[in-house]
Amino acid sequence: MVAGMGLALAGCVRSSVAPPVNQQSRHRPWLDRDQQTADRSTASPQPSPPAGVSTHAQPVPGAIARQHWTRVAGPVSRDIHAMNGVNRITVHHEGHTQVEFADVSSTQQRLEAIRRTHTAQRGWADIGYHFIIDRAGRVWCGRDVRYQGAHAREQNEHNIGVMVLGNFGVQAPTRAQVASLEQVVRTLMSFYRVPVNRIYTHRELPQQRTACPGDQLQAHVGWLRRARLA
Numbered sequence: 001m002v003a004g005m006g007l008a009l010a011g012c013v014r015s016s017v018a019p020p021v022n023q024q025s026r027h028r029p030w031l032d033r034d035q036q037t038a039d040r041s042t043a044s045p046q047p048s049p050p051a052g053v054s055t056h057a058q059p060v061p062g063a064i065a066r067q068h069w070t071r072v073a074g075p076v077s078r079d080i081h082a083m084n085g086v087n088r089i090t091v092h093h094e095g096h097t098q099v100e101f102a103d104v105s106s107t108q109q110r111l112e113a114i115r116r117t118h119t120a121q122r123g124w125a126d127i128g129y130h131f132i133i134d135r136a137g138r139v140w141c142g143r144d145v146r147y148q149g150a151h152a153r154e155q156n157e158h159n160i161g162v163m164v165l166g167n168f169g170v171q172a173p174t175r176a177q178v179a180s181l182e183q184v185v186r187t188l189m190s191f192y193r194v195p196v197n198r199i200y201t202h203r204e205l206p207q208q209r210t211a212c213p214g215d216q217l218q219a220h221v222g223w224l225r226r227a228r229l230a
Contacts, residue, residue: 059145059187059188059191059192060131060139060141060184060187060188061187062139063131063139063140063141063184064138064139064140064141065141066140066141066142068108068140069107069108069111069112069140070111070112070115072115072126074126074144075125075126075143075147076119076125076126077119077123077124077125078125079123079124079125080125080126080147080148081147081148081156081157082146082147082148083145083146083147083148083157083158084148084157084158085158085192086145086158086159086160086188086192086194087158087159087192087194087198088158088159088160088194088198088199088200089159089160089162089185089188089189089194089198089199089200090151090152090155090159090160090161090162090200090201090202090205091162091163091164091181091185091199091200091201091202091213091217091221092129092151092161092162092163092164092201092202092212092213093163093164093165093166093167093168093169093212093213093214093217094114094163094164094165094166094167095167095168095169095211095212095213095214096167097167098166098167098170098171099135099165099166099167099171100135101135102134102135102136102174103136104138107134107135107136107138107140107165110165111127111132111140111142114127115127115142118150122150124150125147125150126142126143126144126147126150127142127143128142128143128149128150128151128161129142129143129149129151129161129162129163130142130143130144130145130149130160130161130162131160131161131162131163131184132162132163132164132165133162133163133164133165133177133180133181133184134165134177135165135166135174135176135177136174136176137174137176137177137179137180138180139180139183139184142161142163143161145160149161151163151202152202152205152208153207153208154207155205155206155207155208160188160192162181162184162185162188164177164181164213164217165177166214166217167214168213168214168215168216168217168218169211169214169215169216170214171216172216173216173217173220178220178224181220181221181224182224182228182229185199185224185229186228186229189229196225196229196230199221199225199229201213201217201218201221203218
């Protein structure tokens with residue numbers, strides 16, 4: 001989704017279905033040994049925000065405010081529409097190349113690059129997602145939740161978009177990302193009174209021709225809905 005990637009939200013790169021590779025952990029399934037090693041070395045289950053960041057942002061307490069990754073305060077065009085209430089939540093991945101970095105600076109640069117692609121190349125009013133979860137499990141504020149996103153064609157009204165940074169057709173989410181995704185979705189469900197049967201992945205929405213959020217994150221979302229959020 002960064003400049004030059006040529007990836008459309010409604011046309012994420014497809015990948016073959018891969019079965020879970022490790023179900024030894026009840027709470028973090030489908031992580032192989034290499035991924036578990038990477039988790040221990042690159043991600044913290046309770047990462048700290050950058051210095052000076054407010055730790056109380058609504059509706060997700062602890063989410064890093066957008067002014068810590070972009071100087072652009074909000075929409076850059078009038079092509080923006082009110083959310084008109086929230087009754088569903090949709091999970092995405094970035095979906096281009098593998099994302100290995102977990103540091104604050106690289107994540108800030110990636111988010112700003114995504115925003116510029118969405119606004120300059122696609123003509124959208126702002127970054128398409130409302131929240132982004134990086135490889136360390138930090139949660140970043142994207143588009144203001146008062147406005148519809150641009151993350152699911154013809155399905156943006158009443159719909160909060162949560163993007164997990166990475167390409168989960170070819171890599172696994174980190175433990176920290178899965179833990180943060182559960183926390184974010186649980187918080188949004190409570191705040192907006194969204195039932196678990198209104199938690200979707202991008203590919204599950206009507207008229208979406210996409211493999212997003214990738215088979216590995218898709219499996220985690222299904223597990224979260226069955227075992228943790230129900």
